[in-house]
């Protein structure tokens with residue numbers, strides 16, 4: 001008797017979304033194969049709890065070494081795993097870092113997507129394997145309309161967004177040219193306690209926790225005036241799965257439909273630990289103080305400014321709501337509360353005389 005369980009292959013399985021998506025698919029009875037990069041230190045913290053000893057019979061969560069820049073490796077894994085669904089979540093995903101590593105970002109985020117689509121085509125899997133591409137609201141860049149939906153023109157503002165633009169269109173092209181069931185999820189920012197430490201929300205909630213516990217004095221940030229549509233990653237991975245369950249492939253925006261300033265996120269996060277922020281000064285001179293004690297907590301550091309910025313993102317998820325029945329469930333307030341609560345736990349583990357580990361290079 002054949003095995004009727006669905007098989008998924010997730011690239012970027014060790015990242016924020018990869019961890020939530022793995023949990024979701026395992027709860028639905030999938031066998032999950034994940035792509036993991038070789039690293040000199042452990043990079044599997046987010047999926048450690050899902051790990052199964054490879055010696056057990058019939059494991060349901062299996063990791064494979066590989067890289068999106070290595071075509072033969074990807075072809076071999078797709079050949080061996082014969083997935084029903086591929087979720088391409090792997091990417092050099094930091095916008096500011098992409099200005100410093102533009103060529104690599106193009107290779108991994110842009111051509112990496114092509115390599116996976118080619119694997120499906122070359123292996124004759126176009127009628128079996130469905131494909132999800134992690135497209136992004138960064139495609140809107142210098143925004144051409146508010147709010148942004150699936151019809152809003154793209155105007156990328158970073159090497160990251162330009163690479164993701166290629167990926168978006170090669171997905172559309174392989175869908176139209178070869179009939180592959182390939183969909184783009186145009187996802188607006190989504191966060192969680194598992195968010196990478198150098199994205200602004202997590203950088204803020206970690207700093208709030210560290211400042212509260214006396215482990216850090218000050219938080220340095222870049223552009224406080226940027227506006228983002230922030231949701232919870234757990235809600236968004238559900239939308240990814242829903243896209244691949246449709247009879248027809250298509251492209252969908254997932255967003256909350258609300259936008260907030262980086263400055264407001266800072267205020268909300270500090271409020272979680274009972275601190276009201278008072279702002280004084282303007283531009284690079286703007287500073288945030290504890291309103292009660294007058295203590296200086298936040299300063300602007302122009303090193304975090306980007307050569308070209310995305311000022312305002314706000315998505316219209318109407319199509320996903322109508323066709324997929326998707327909507328976000330977690331409010332920004334509960335997202336912020338959860339992130340601060342979890343970071344307080346993380347920071348409580350740091351020895352009082354140690355500085356919290358910021359990975360040495362900030363972004």
Ligand code: NDP
Nearest residue numbers: 012014015016017067068089090091093108134136189190
């Ligand atoms: P993360 O940065 O948390 O995770 C990225 C993952 O990709 C990690 O597993 C990372 O491995 C892996 N990776 C990076 N480069 C390579 C490579 N060359 N080959 C193989 N794997 C690689 O991102 P998120 O989980 O937040 O996002 C998932 C995807 O969704 C990304 O493509 C991102 O660009 C996109 N996206 C994210 C949004 C968000 O708000 N989170 C919004 C819209 C799109 P390692 O752990 O070893 O670093």
Ligand code: GDR
Nearest residue numbers: 093095136137138188189198199200221222223226304363
């Ligand atoms: P973003 O996320 O660029 O939107 O990309 P990030 O959290 O890095 O920045 C959001 C906004 O905050 C401003 N900002 C800072 N950002 C960082 N990282 N560090 C700072 O100190 C800081 N100060 C202000 C930024 O300028 C920006 O305007 C994320 C990634 O997950 C992408 O992979 C994904 O495609 C998009 O979201 C949607």
